[in-house]
Amino acid sequence: MTPEQIIFIIVAVVTLTAALSVVTSRNLIHSALWLILALFGVAIFYVLLDAGFFAVIQVIIYIGAIAILFIFAAMLTRRVMQDSDPQTNSTWWLGALIAGLLFAGLALVLTNWPGLSTPASQLAGDSEKIRQLGLALVSPDHYVLPFELASILLVAGMIGAIYVAGEKKR
């Protein structure tokens, strides 16, 4: 085993443990903190995949913005669900069954797929990659339309969020 593979296994175990704690923890604040750990693990995977830019925006957007938003929301809605109340539906076994079946199906598809053993090709330099991505996002031949649509969606989402959550003056 190469050092990279050992790092992968350690990070994968930590991330999956954190993810399991997110969905099983009784206290919502604890869930949010476990979510931060899981998101950090995903950021490390981006580094292992030579996508350092994505590791950075993962930390900034997911951990810096989204996880903090979750913690705020959890604190604003405190005392509603006592930690002693049941946190799951009465049919939790059905959810577990569906998730297990989905994983079995995915594993079946993956093991039968011949493209799995392709090795990764060499990459161009790091700065070249980010430059390429930036150009592709604004060039009419590539992804300018999805990019603009995403920005409009973000603006609409932010305005909608402010309107919905804001205190209504009567």
Place this chain on the structure above:
Amino acid sequence: MIPLAWYLIFAAVLFCIGLYGVLVRKNAIAILMGIELMLNSVNINLIAFWRYRSSQGIAGQAFAIIVFAIAAAEVAVGLALIISIYRRRNSIIAEDMNMMKW
């Protein structure tokens, strides 16, 4: 070098954990957290496929950027809705949100 299969299996497990969270949790905020886990696993898949299958192109990274933007918008609107419902109904349990049911 890490085999591509490891990333895909990891992403599949993460997706299934997130799906379990979405399906079984009662708390609406916890359901949103499950959705975040699922979106992250999809992003890992996109980046892994970009790295192993088509690292000359840029499509995988561009899609991952869009997923980031959608996730940010989704969580902002979702939490705003939850807080608004909490103000009106004093509850964030998903089963209680049945104002539009008839």
